[in-house]
Amino acid sequence: MNRDLKQLQSALGICFHNPSLLRQAFTHSSYVNENRVAGSKDNERLEFLGDAVLELTVSEYLYDTFPHRTEGELTKLRASIVCEPSLVLFAEQLDFGSYVLLGKGEELTGGRTRPALLADVFESFVGALYLDQGLEAVKVFLRQHVFPKLSGEGKPQILDYKTQLQEHTQQHNMGLLEYRIVEERGPAHEKEFIAEVKMGDKLLGQGCGRSKKEAEQQAAAQALLSLNVKVR
Structure with a gap:
């Protein structure tokens, strides 16, 4: 509502x-x-x-x-x-x-x-x-x-959303998480990665970033949102 x-x-x-x-x-x-x-x-x-x-x-x-x-x-x-x-x-x-x-x-x-x-x-x-x-x-x-x-480097502060998502899914016995880089875009000096996190066949979240790690963190953040979990 x-x-x-x-x-x-x-x-x-x-x-x-x-x-x-x-x-x-x-x-x-x-x-x-x-x-x-x-x-x-x-x-x-x-x-x-x-x-x-x-x-x-x-x-x-x-x-x-x-x-x-x-x-x-x-x-x-x-x-x-x-x-x-x-x-x-x-x-x-x-x-x-x-x-x-x-x-x-x-x-x-x-x-x-x-x-x-x-x-x-x-x-x-x-x-x-x-x-x-x-x-x-x-x-x-x-x-x-x-x-x-934003961090001192000017980028959005990337919190450890992967850990928070892992804790939530384990606490509720939801199953195993799987992260995958599904796409790489742009030239070598401006590479952008697209990651997704799944639980079984269910897509929980997708994210983009300038590194694989950042993309996975953003995917985890979207997964938390889709699960109605308040991000810390």
């Missing part, structure tokens, strides 16, 4: 001048399709805008924070911050999934914790905040809730 967006504004310390923009940011297309409420809009256009705003604000942060990094290095750092697994973790840490308006079908199939949906909602929120209060408000939000989650 979705929670009141007033609670979210209170938790974030942000008051939207136009509450309908905030509601739109958390409205999935399945909700609009099922309810047909007059004037109701889904968040897909806001997601498009938020993606561009994130690219700009994260680029500026990295440019200012790492004056001696090359263009290629900054590009890699930005990619690690704005990629889906990172956005999912940011959204999960802010409990964005609890506020999404979903259609009944999407709700029943676990849409509230679906990684792609959470990443889209995070981008949509950024887009809505930009339209409502401008670029500076977005920068303040990111300084409070995203940039502190």
